[in-house]
Amino acid sequence: MNDIWAAPITANLLTGFLGSGKTSLLRRLLRQPDLSDTAVMINEFGEVGLDHLLIEAVDEEVVLLDSGCVCCTIRGDLKDALLRLYGRRQRGEVPPFRRVVIETTGLADPAPIVATFAADPMLKHHFRLGNVVTVIDAECGGANLDGYEECRKQVAIGDRLVLSKIDIAAPDKTARLRARLALINPTAEVIETSEADDAAAALLTNDVHDEATRPEEVRRWLAAAHGDHHQHHDDDDHDHADGSRHHSDISALLLSADEPLDWAAFGLWLSMLLNRHGASVLRVKGLINVVGRPAPVVVQGVQHLIHKPVHLERWPDDRPQTRLILIVRGLDAALVQRSFRSFMGLGTEVRSAQEPASSA
Amino acid sequence: MCGLCGVFGVVEHWTDGSVGSRADEQHRVTVGNRFLALYGLKLAEWSGRFILTSQTGGSAVVDHFGGLWPAAEHLAGRPCDPLDAAMIAAVENRAGRR
Numbered sequence: 001m002n003d004i005w006a007a008p009i010t011a012n013l014l015t016g017f018l019g020s021g022k023t024s025l026l027r028r029l030l031r032q033p034d035l036s037d038t039a040v041m042i043n044e045f046g047e048v049g050l051d052h053l054l055i056e057a058v059d060e061e062v063v064l065l066d067s068g069c070v071c072c073t074i075r076g077d078l079k080d081a082l083l084r085l086y087g088r089r090q091r092g093e094v095p096p097f098r099r100v101v102i103e104t105t106g107l108a109d110p111a112p113i114v115a116t117f118a119a120d121p122m123l124k125h126h127f128r129l130g131n132v133v134t135v136i137d138a139e140c141g142g143a144n145l146d147g148y149e150e151c152r153k154q155v156a157i158g159d160r161l162v163l164s165k166i167d168i169a170a171p172d173k174t175a176r177l178r179a180r181l182a183l184i185n186p187t188a189e190v191i192e193t194s195e196a197d198d199a200a201a202a203l204l205t206n207d208v209h210d211e212a213t214r215p216e217e218v219r220r221w222l223a224a225a226h227g228d229h230h231q232h233h234d235d236d237d238h239d240h241a242d243g244s245r246h247h248s249d250i251s252a253l254l255l256s257a258d259e260p261l262d263w264a265a266f267g268l269w270l271s272m273l274l275n276r277h278g279a280s281v282l283r284v285k286g287l288i289n290v291v292g293r294p295a296p297v298v299v300q301g302v303q304h305l306i307h308k309p310v311h312l313e314r315w316p317d318d319r320p321q322t323r324l325i326l327i328v329r330g331l332d333a334a335l336v337q338r339s340f341r342s343f344m345g346l347g348t349e350v351r352s353a354q355e356p357a358s359s360a
Numbered sequence: 361m362c363g364l365c366g367v368f369g370v371v372e373h374w375t376d377g378s379v380g381s382r383a384d385e386q387h388r389v390t391v392g393n394r395f396l397a398l399y400g401l402k403l404a405e406w407s408g409r410f411i412l413t414s415q416t417g418g419s420a421v422v423d424h425f426g427g428l429w430p431a432a433e434h435l436a437g438r439p440c441d442p443l444d445a446a447m448i449a450a451v452e453n454r455a456g457r458r
Contacts, residue, residue, distance in 0.1 A: 264391040267375030267425060272395070272442045275429035299374075306374040331443070339442045342451040346394045349454075354387070 008128040010099045012204050016135030017144045017151045018106030021164035034201035039097040075116045118305040131207045134158030138169035141177045156250045156282040156327045160203050161190045186224035187285050219316045221285045225323040253333035255340045257322040260291040265347025278304040286324030373424035399436040
C-alpha cells in the first residue's frame with residue numbers, strides 16, 4: 001500500500017471551454033468512491049452546486065516570473081492556494097487527500113497552470129501532474145475550436161477528451177468534431193459523457209504514472225503514431241466538407257527511428273528544442289529505444305515540463321522502434337524531423353568513435 | 361531565459377534518467393561537447409555539476425542539463441536553435457563525414 005504521506009499528490013487539470021460542462025463532470029467525478037480522497041480547486045463557485053468537503057476557490061491571477069520569460073508565466077494564486085492546502089493537510093486540519101483536481105475557467109490557457117508546477121520546487125516535490133481532462137461540447141466544440149486558441153490548446157494538452165452534450169448535437173456533427181480532435185491530438189482518448197458516467201474515476205486514476213495502466217496508455221500512443229493523423233499538418237488553414245475553415249496551427253508530428261538512440265543525444269536535443277520552442281511544443285509522448293537497453297523508455301511531457309522517464313517491461317507491440325509524438329503549434333514538421341535525425345546522428349557518431357568494432 | 365524548464369517531480373533533470381555510472385556521465389559530457397562545439401563552447405564535469413566555457417574565456421556553472429541551454433545561449437551570445445536550417449545542414453554534413 002502506498003504511504004499516503006510519502007507518495008506525491010496527483011494533480012489533475014480539468015479544463016474545457018465556456019459552457020462545455022466541466023463542473024457537471026466534476027460533480028459526477030466527486031461522487032465516485034475511488035475519488036473520495038480528492039481535493040478540488042475551482043476558480044469560482046458557479047451555478048452548479050458542488051457538495052464536497054475539500055473545495056478551495058482561487059482568484060485567477062497570472063504573474064510573470066522575475067526572469068520575464070514569457071514561457072514562465074505562472075499562476076501565483078494557484079501556487080499559494082496549493083501550498084496552503086498542502087500545509088493544512090500536513091497539520092491534520094483537512095483529511096490526507098491523495099489527489100487534487102484543478103478546474104480552470106473556460107477561457108483559461110492551461111499553459112501557465114502547468115508552468116506553475118514546473119516552476120516551484122515545493123510544488124514539484126509534493127505534487128505530480130496526472131491526466132489533463134478536457135471537456136468539449138459536441139454542439140459548439142467545432143465553433144470554439146475555430147474561434148479560440150485557448151480551446152485548441154485545451155484540446156492539444158488533454159490526455160482525455162470528454163465529449164459533452166452529444167444528446168443535442170447531430171451525429172454527423174459529433175463525428176466531424178471527433179475527426180478534428182484526432183488531428184489536433186491523436187494520442188488522447190476520446191470519451192463521450194455517457195461512457196464517462198460509467199467509468200468516471202478512470203478518467204483520473206488510469207494514467208501513465210500507474211504501473212498497472214501504463215502499458216494500455218502507451219498502446220494508445222503507439223496506435224496514434226501509426227495512424228495517419230500526424231501527416232496532415234503542413235498546410236495552413238484549410239476548408240472542410242462542411243464549408244467551415246479550420247485552423248490547423250496545432251497538429252501532431254511523429255519522430256521515429258529504427259536504430260537505438262543515444263540517450264544523452266536525445267536528452268540534449270529535446271532540451272534544446274524545449275528551451276527555444278517550448279511554448280510551441282504542447283505535448284510530447286512516446287517510447288524511446290535506447291542503446292543498450294532492451295526495454296523501452298517512456299517519455300512524456302506537457303509543454304516544457306518533461307516527467308521523469310520510466311521504463312516499460314517490454315515493447316507493447318514487440319517492435320523495438322523509437323516513436324515519439326509531438327503536438328506542436330506552428331512548427332514546421334519536416335524541419336523538426338530533419339533536426340531530430342541529424343542531431344541523433346551526432347550521438348551515433350560519438351558511439352562509433354568510442355566502440356569502432358561494435359557498430360552494427 | 362528561465363532555467364526551470366524541463367524538470368518535474370524530481371530534484372534532478374529528466375535527462376539524468378539513464379545515467380548510472382561514471383562512464384555514463386563521461387559519455388554524456390562527450391556527447392554534450394559534440395553538440396556544444398557547434399556553438400563554440402566546451403563542457404566539463406565538475407563535482408557533480410558542469411562548467412561551460414566559451415572560446416573568449418567566459419564560463420558558467422550549471423547544476424544539471426535543464427540549465428545547460430539557457431547558459432549556452434548566454435555564453436555564445438546567440439540562440440542555440442535546433443530548428444535553424446543552416447545549423448541542421450551543418451550537422452548533417454558533419455555527421456555524414458564520420
